[in-house]
Amino acid sequence: MKQKTCVKRKANPANRRLEGKPLFRQPRTDYHLHPDYSIDAEPLPIMDYCRRAVELGLTEICFTTHAELDPVRKEIDNYVIFRGKTHPVRDKRWLDGYFSEIEAARDRLRGTGLRVKAGVEIGYDLGLEKEIESLLEGYPFDYVLCAVHCLDHVAISSMDESPRYFRHRPLHRLLEDYFKVLHSGVRTGLFHCVAHLDLYRRYGLHYYGPPILTEQRSALEPLLKDLAACGMGLEINTSGLRRGLRTFHPSREIVAMAVEAGVSIFTVGSDAHRLEELGSGIDEALQLLDEFGLQNHVFSGGRPVPAVEELVPAGKKSRR
Ligand SMILES: [Zn+2]
Numbered sequence: 001m002k003q004k005t006c007v008k009r010k011a012n013p014a015n016r017r018l019e020g021k022p023l024f025r026q027p028r029t030d031y032h033l034h035p036d037y038s039i040d041a042e043p044l045p046i047m048d049y050c051r052r053a054v055e056l057g058l059t060e061i062c063f064t065t066h067a068e069l070d071p072v073r074k075e076i077d078n079y080v081i082f083r084g085k086t087h088p089v090r091d092k093r094w095l096d097g098y099f100s101e102i103e104a105a106r107d108r109l110r111g112t113g114l115r116v117k118a119g120v121e122i123g124y125d126l127g128l129e130k131e132i133e134s135l136l137e138g139y140p141f142d143y144v145l146c147a148v149h150c151l152d153h154v155a156i157s158s159m160d161e162s163p164r165y166f167r168h169r170p171l172h173r174l175l176e177d178y179f180k181v182l183h184s185g186v187r188t189g190l191f192h193c194v195a196h197l198d199l200y201r202r203y204g205l206h207y208y209g210p211p212i213l214t215e216q217r218s219a220l221e222p223l224l225k226d227l228a229a230c231g232m233g234l235e236i237n238t239s240g241l242r243r244g245l246r247t248f249h250p251s252r253e254i255v256a257m258a259v260e261a262g263v264s265i266f267t268v269g270s271d272a273h274r275l276e277e278l279g280s281g282i283d284e285a286l287q288l289l290d291e292f293g294l295q296n297h298v299f300s301g302g303r304p305v306p307a308v309e310e311l312v313p314a315g316k317k318s319r320r
């Protein structure tokens with residue numbers, strides 16, 4: 001894949017914000033799933049998630065296994081699980097396995113109505129562009145998520161590691177660092193959507209207290225404007241609900257700011273690392289989109305498409 005700087009796009013009228021409540025029942029999708037290729041997931045194959053998704057009545061799911069590429073953390077997390085063993089993420093044989101398993105699942109699911117997409121969640125950091133390009137090259141990814149898990153090579157997404165980072169930085173430094181890296185990721189043009197935008201809250205809230213919820217405003221506005229201008233998506237990640245935060249990533253306040261900035265492409269994802277997490281919080285996330293008059297989206301070959309299931313006749317209530 002050739003690296004391209006984010007080209008600012010004109011607003012696509014098909015993706016415009018719906019006025020008032022959507023006329024459509026929002027299809028139930030889950031666009032953030034970690035099967036057994038992810039080193040921190042339960043050892044459950046792709047097909048197991050697919051079967052469960054059919055049982056749950058989801059219309060579309062997207063696998064987004066982790067790819068961490070920071071060479072400083074090579075021995076820590078630059079791995080996937082392939083054929084039951086840890087396997088270096090840069091040795092791309094695992095991608096052949098990943099894509100062929102997804103393809104096989106699509107074949108077996110024909111007739112069930114479930115669509116299955118191939119994605120990846122990349123841990124972005126400054127200077128990793130070439131590594132990312134070379135990982136993605138030659139594989140038909142539908143969806144590439146931009147995630148910032150690490151700052152200064154320390155995983156702020158980890159309960160064990162994050163205090164090592166927090167201990168030496170005041171809150172303003174955390175936010176400056178986080179948004180600098182994320183904004184740079186958005187500008188690379190390598191990604192389709194931002195994952196869990198305010199992930200720093202997961203362990204940072206306990207450490208820094210409530211100011212972490214409000215002090216990010218000045219960094220957020222330009223980021224969200226660029227997200228809108230690039231036609232990138234913003235994920236409503238439901239994992240916060242399972243971790244005692246009582247809110248999605250990002251929070252309702254940030255979703256409101258994103259709408260204000262013109263972001264119109266939203267996806268919903270559980271960030272499931274085990275089977276019982278598949279689809280969890282999805283209905284609540286769709287309800288949030290409904291409240292803002294926003295449409296859920298799916299991706300094909302990197303292109304966002306509004307997810308439309310069926311018209312709800314006037315006067316009839318949606319299932320939710
Ligand atoms: Zn993540």
Ligand SMILES: [Zn+2]
Pocket residue numbers: 032034121271
């Ligand atoms: Zn994830």
